[in-house]
Amino acid sequence: MKLTFFGTSHGVPSADRYCCCTLLESEGSLYLLDAGAPVIDCLLRSGYDIHKLRAAFVSHVHGDHTAGLFHVIELMNWYYKQSAADFYLPEQPLIDAYRTMLRAIAFGENDDARIHLKRIDPTVPYEDENIKVEYIPTKHMGEGHSTYALLVTEGDKRVLFSGDLSGRLRENDVPAILAEEELDLYVTEMAHYNLETLTPYLQACKAKRVAFTHVFPLKKYDDIEAAKPDYPFEILCPNDGDILEL
Numbered sequence: 001m002k003l004t005f006f007g008t009s010h011g012v013p014s015a016d017r018y019c020c021c022t023l024l025e026s027e028g029s030l031y032l033l034d035a036g037a038p039v040i041d042c043l044l045r046s047g048y049d050i051h052k053l054r055a056a057f058v059s060h061v062h063g064d065h066t067a068g069l070f071h072v073i074e075l076m077n078w079y080y081k082q083s084a085a086d087f088y089l090p091e092q093p094l095i096d097a098y099r100t101m102l103r104a105i106a107f108g109e110n111d112d113a114r115i116h117l118k119r120i121d122p123t124v125p126y127e128d129e130n131i132k133v134e135y136i137p138t139k140h141m142g143e144g145h146s147t148y149a150l151l152v153t154e155g156d157k158r159v160l161f162s163g164d165l166s167g168r169l170r171e172n173d174v175p176a177i178l179a180e181e182e183l184d185l186y187v188t189e190m191a192h193y194n195l196e197t198l199t200p201y202l203q204a205c206k207a208k209r210v211a212f213t214h215v216f217p218l219k220k221y222d223d224i225e226a227a228k229p230d231y232p233f234e235i236l237c238p239n240d241g242d243i244l245e246l
Contacts, residue, residue: 001026001131001154001246003185004046005238007037010191010216011064017240018042019064020214022161022187026130026154032056033150033161035069037240042068050075055086055126057133059163060140060147061094073098076115077107084114088126088133090146092119120148130154139171140164140192149175157246160207162188164214169193169201179204184246189214195223202231211236211244 002025007018019036023043030053032039043050056072059065069087076083089095095117099110110117126133132153140147140163150161160183166173169192178186178201186207188198191214202210210233212224221237228235238244 001157003244005240005242006042008213008238008240010214019067021068024152028052029054029130031131034059034065036064037068039068039072040075050080051083053085054128055088057088057150058090059150061091070098070101073115074107077102077111086116086118088118088120090120090148095119136175138163138173139166151177158183159185164189165192167192169197174201179206181206183207185209185211187211187213190220191216195220195227205233207233209234209236211238213238
């Protein structure tokens with residue numbers, strides 16, 4: 001499993017960080033975990049073949065996790081006509097909006113035979129010959145909205161992406177699996193709570209590595225750096241373009 005962090009910023013991009021987006025590569029196939037970055041640009045500039053994109057998974061509907069996805073869908077419809085992919089989206093209005101946008105720019109209807117816009121069913125994992133993705137409900141956006149952490153398995157490797165969680169973790173929505181099972185990596189946001197609030201969960205964490213992305217304010221990076229000696233697992237703070245192989 002190879003991870004490339006295309007976007008590591010919080011809700012607003014900066015001069016050197018795009019919004020949240022991680023590319024996962026497995027056996028030559030490509031998968032997206034959120035798409036706040038300009039995905040097509042990132043793929044092409046990194047030398048990837050867009051036809052190898054198999055699926056994308058969106059944790060919630062906020063723009064810093066979805067802004068780059070419509071361009072992928074649009075180009076696959078009219079330009080990359082040999083491509084096919086599954087797009088797993090958390091809410092039906094987002095799917096409807098993408099379909100409306102295609103009509104609005106005169107591309108007509110989505111090519112449903114190749115480009116599959118699907119609403120996430122948290123009881124039904126995604127699984128192909130390379131990876132399995134499970135959806136763990138969280139409470140970032142409150143009642144009436146669907147938000148998810150994403151658990152990715154490739155063989156004996158397991159990575160948990162927190163997505164965005166509730167403010168100050170008041171809903172106690174850090175996925176329980178973090179303390180229950182060994183993981184190779186936990187990728188967590190650090191914009192909606194501080195390190196002190198997360199500390200009890202880190203103390204119980206069974207992951208081998210913890211990576212902090214979506215960090216705001218940036219002074220929290222200093223807190224993370226100072227806390228590294230306190231934990232038995234490796235702590236990472238990826239920048240845009242960083243690659244991690246598991």
